[in-house]
Amino acid sequence: MATGSTDESGHEHRSTPDMTDDPTNDMPGWKRNVALFLTGQTISLLGSMLVQFAVMWHLTIETGSGAVLMLSIVFGMLPQAFVSIFGGVWADRHDRRLLIIGADTAIATITLALALLMASGIDDLWLIYVALAVRSTFAGIQTPAVSAMIPQIVPADQLLRINGINQSIQSAMMLLAPAVAAGVYASYDIVAVFFVDVVTALVGVGLLLLVTVPRLVRQDADGAVSYFGDLAAGVRYVAAHGPVRWLMVLFAVSMVLVGAPSYLTPLMVVRTFGDEVWKLTANEIFWAAGMLAGGIVMAALGPRVRNKVALIVGSVLAAGAFTALLGLATNLWVFYGIGFVISVAFAFMSAPSMTILQESVEPQMLGRVFGFVGIVMTVAMPLSMVVFGPLADRFAIEPLLVVAGLLLVAFVVTVLAIPTARRSLAAVERRPVPEAVPDPAA
Structure with missing residues (x-):
């Protein structure tokens, strides 16, 4: 049976038929x-x-x-x-x-x-x-x-x-x-x-x-829509869908402002704590270990997470707060520990964000939406360095980290103060999950 959803502008978007006759979609x-x-x-x-x-x-x-x-x-x-x-x-x-x-x-x-x-x-x-x-x-x-x-x-x-x-x-x-x-x-x-x-x-x-992938059937299977028509449809889709739009904005700003500490922490280690190689190596290990730990927790608790949006918002707020604390750290091991926590928070934001998009975007639009996500992920981090890199040559790293963290917290608070943003993010948890179409020949 086909299912449908309605975005904040009232447009109906129909998803494709169920994966199987099993209502649990096994x-x-x-x-x-x-x-x-x-x-x-x-x-x-x-x-x-x-x-x-x-x-x-x-x-x-x-x-x-x-x-x-x-x-x-x-x-x-x-x-x-x-x-x-x-x-x-x-x-x-x-x-x-x-x-x-x-x-x-x-x-x-x-x-x-x-x-x-x-x-x-x-x-x-x-x-x-x-x-x-x-x-x-x-x-x-x-x-x-x-x-x-x-x-x-x-x-x-x-x-x-x-x-x-x-x-x-x-x-x-x-x-x-x-x-x-x-x-x-x-x-x-x-x-x-x-x-x-x-x-x-x-x-x-x-x-x-060797992987069996169900065939995805487009509604315009005759291919009448051009490539640029598809591209324009993807832009309109992101612009018209409040939940998708606000999630991408939140993700983009977080990437830009979290990119600052991830790029500048080695420089802060050298300037503040010394240039020994082991210190730089330990810094990278703690950041990577935090992402690894966060991913493991998401893998273990994934099906039990009932409100992914709350997890994302809380994680972004935590990442901002701890980024500010990172700039105030005066002990090397405290510095490493805070970096670990920021990485865990980022992992708690990233995996649920990808999951929400995969769940709430119609299957025939997923590629275009993730195309825009790819742009965000590819451009945000270098953009962060374009802004913060030159500043790091003129100012100490510590105040830059404090400013970046506080800006991220202020941004999230501002987003939550916008009624349409709150309604869009709250609607994510209520949207039906689009489903793919099985290949009859599979």
Whole structure:
């Protein structure tokens, strides 16, 4: 039976038929599919993170140039932000599993080509820039498809748990990848890291081929709507849906203001507590461990969380308050502990936010919505550094952290004071969960 929902403007949006005749919307074999999917994505993610760290270290060692590192960030991030706009449309028009497979394969191909060229002695900087840009471009296609496909293979009541597990895996990779990358890079060279990435990408593709994904049927199955028509529809959807719009605004501002401490804490450690390597390493470990712990808690308690919006709002307020306290810390271990708490709070915000979007957005719009989320996630952190980076060269880090934290708290309080925002966020918990359409041939 088809279900429908009404947004704050009164427009009705119809979702697609039930997944099965079972009213609980159980998905036969979903645990196998999720296990294969997460295993493949974890292996592929490890390879990608190895390349990320190895390229950064290689450019630093070989050139010692800040401008070179800046260009590597530009080529490695901006294409993804731009392509995500269209990647979301493609994720809603085409088979999301095939999009992920195609993007992973393309990334592996360009990485293999770069590895072969560098192994033959051709190591011009522009080759690395081109490879980073191509990898970023296909990441802009892959990322919205991954986020939009998860609700197709995960039962609605397990979404928060699976998002928590996925977040824990990503956080664990943040702890593991630097050590593995350092071992491979130090023992061999950057070419070996590229070859490892190719192998991990192919393993991820192979496992994804084994995942059964229900077919998503578009209401305009005849394809009469153009790509740009789909894109415009996605913009109108986000603009017209109060819950989606306010969640994205809250997420964007939080990313910008939480990005400040995540980027500036190493600088504060050096300036305030000393430049010993172990102190910088411990700082990174505490932040990553906080994300990991938060993800584990979400994975364990996911189905028991009854009010995800309250959890998100409380987590953002906590992140703002503790960011301000971070700037007041005078003891190194207190500083580490506060960083850990901020990371946990951010994990408590991130996983429920993704879950709410996956639950409340119609399946045929998910790709476009996550395309816009991808833009937010790709642009917000660099934007934070554009603002706070130059300020950190003129002022002490401590007052910047206090200001960032207080601004975040003030922003949340302001949002909650707006009646339409309160009603939109409260409506999230009352919206029916859209469902996907099974493939009769599956």
